[in-house]
Amino acid sequence: MEIEHESSHHQIVGFFACMWWWIMGLFKKFKGKVIGVTIMTKKLGQDDPRRIIHSVKMGLALSLISLVYYFRPIYDSFGVSTMWAVLTVVVVFEFTVGATLGKGFNRGMATLLAGALGVGAHQLASLAGEQGEPIIIGFFVFLLATAASFSRFFPEIKARYDYGVLIFILTFSLVSVSGYRVDKIIQLAHQRLSTILLGSLTCVFISIFVYPVWAGEELHNQIAINMEKIADFLEGFGGEYFETELSNGESALDPKDEKLFLERYKSVLNSKTAEENLANFARWEPCHGRFKFRHPWKQYLKTGGLIRQCAYRVEALNSYINSEIQLPSEFKKKIQETCIKMSSESAKALSELASAIRTMTQPCTADVHIANSRIAANSLKTALKTALPMDSDLLQIISAVTVTSLLVEIVSCTENIAESVHELARLAKFKHPQEQIV
């Protein structure tokens, strides 16, 4: 009896101990998750504080529109349709002004058009009597939904009106099948359009007047940043490859930081989708700050494409950076200067181009560096003619020759980029730099 009692006592203690460990484990896991999320939140916020501002703006827009429910005169005239104002705010509010404007415009226009067509279809179908009506309506819905869905595969429609087509299908189906009488539908249409307008206007107002994020400005900066990333690599490349201490400030970085610094260009490789989205949004934006309504956004895409071309070469170049083959010192000395010159002059040209874009001035100062890098590339020919030590092994110099050749390619790429930026400066009428600089 005593033993049995003790054993059951042990069991209970064991059970509670187990429970205790399990709960502690869960708690620890939860704590870990919370810490992880906190760190991530902090990082996301620090990387781009506009994310926090955007979230607060969303909260603000939604609380504002929610107040409509409590503001009797408005609620009484809209009734249940007030819901559509809230719905509109949630789906229309986007990170950039352009995206918000585009979605608001798409939503409004599509609702208007599809509503009108829906009423027409409903009227037409009602002529067919109670039996025929569902069939005709079903046929109309099928036809329009199929055609509209297919139109979303057209690249131009996909880029600018994708959301509008979705709302078109939605509204047309809702209106045509709703089965309301026409006078009721017109009242509903009026209410719905007003609430959608109210919601869209709230979004547009907040996104334009509270810390706006302009897609156009974003694209503009993105292009400049991408150039700078490539320039950073080219600036550091000479020193890294030839293992010389360049006498600039950057050499103070510790090796790990420098490695990261040299890898910044990698994000440029996959920048196409982001740039295209920004350009599409930018086209919805009115003039803002230094950008006019018809700013040549397409030229930015062209420039972005050329920057990526350059980034692909840089990526190929990067695999030679840690080459372990020892160059014959005589050969190294001959080409080192020219290579460092090509790389650093291209870097300077890209930096100048980036700063010309940032300040929206004519990129005249970059031309000097472009010319210098071209001269270096040409002087390479004479350097190579004399550089090859007759008794040396081609194997030893193969990677150096490749690096040289890729650098020449990069010089050409930089020239193309410069040309494209000049074209951009012409199209967007960048201002001329102050005379004293020249």
Next chain:
Amino acid sequence: MEIEHESSHHQIVGFFACMWWWIMGLFKKFKGKVIGVTIMTKKLGQDDPRRIIHSVKMGLALSLISLVYYFRPIYDSFGVSTMWAVLTVVVVFEFTVGATLGKGFNRGMATLLAGALGVGAHQLASLAGEQGEPIIIGFFVFLLATAASFSRFFPEIKARYDYGVLIFILTFSLVSVSGYRVDKIIQLAHQRLSTILLGSLTCVFISIFVYPVWAGEELHNQIAINMEKIADFLEGFGGEYFETELSNGESALDPKDEKLFLERYKSVLNSKTAEENLANFARWEPCHGRFKFRHPWKQYLKTGGLIRQCAYRVEALNSYINSEIQLPSEFKKKIQETCIKMSSESAKALSELASAIRTMTQPCTADVHIANSRIAANSLKTALKTALPMDSDLLQIISAVTVTSLLVEIVSCTENIAESVHELARLAKFKHPQEQIV
């Protein structure tokens, strides 16, 4: 009088002529647009007939769900909430099964969760009396909308639950501010959840059982296609660069077609976003065809990344293809064979890897070609040792040396790809090829 009459007559004739030209111009413009759209439609349909099927499926789903309005027993029990079934179909139906399942799941779960929270918030706020209620509700909405909007910046949430968070914000705001009594809300919640379930099930049913497009299969094929595109380039490169007529069937292509053929790899450069989206959708999909539920989709992304690495090298290589510098014929003869060997063996290895992925068999046959390309790369060393004509100009051979060096890089890339495909074959338990092949 006569003259005046004639002049006004002339004016009228002129006006009508103008109108006629204007209308004809408009008509021509319209005809041009129609022809353009027709050609585009045909092209889009021919490129991928599944686009047409998808559109028809969308029409079908929507007409089916619209019939609910005309089916009295259902309509009577759901009332106005029937609208949510239509709404759900329009927004949930996507091109691939995975995307449809993901959106349906997100919509359902988010509605459930946000609905429950919304009722709670509403109850809590009603304790504060008529004056305090709007303030407390406004505060809740602000807090949750801000937090939820910010969570959309977390990469993991963005990838899988972006739509869910949107619907969460939407439903929470709608329910908490709606001002209904609790019993009414519970009835509404029941109706809305049922209709959303009905809509989602319709979408899922049609997308799975009518010509399904599986995101997983799409990703699987995409990876194989990308390898083949690179293989095509490498196969053609030797002949193009050394201007030899290779004795394979492809040389029958006319030069323009061959040019296009060699440029097919370009789409690989920007394939990252598409692959990541497909992998995210694929994770929602149940087992289908040859794919199990927990198929190693991440390994596809890794392989895809390595293929892009190879594509960047190919892009760098491509700029040397039309080099106009004449190689010294002695040097050319020495390296030509090795270069063509490296390039064509890598091409064969990639083709074999692609076909191993397509047939889901162990990629054993590729290993031979990998080994051959490695042997060629090594034999290059001896070739280069003897190849350099002492009196020749380094300038003349710089592009050939670069090409050789880039080809060696591509051989390494191919090895990495092969390793990654072997890992994939191990993880996904690809079947062993028939013994007779060995």
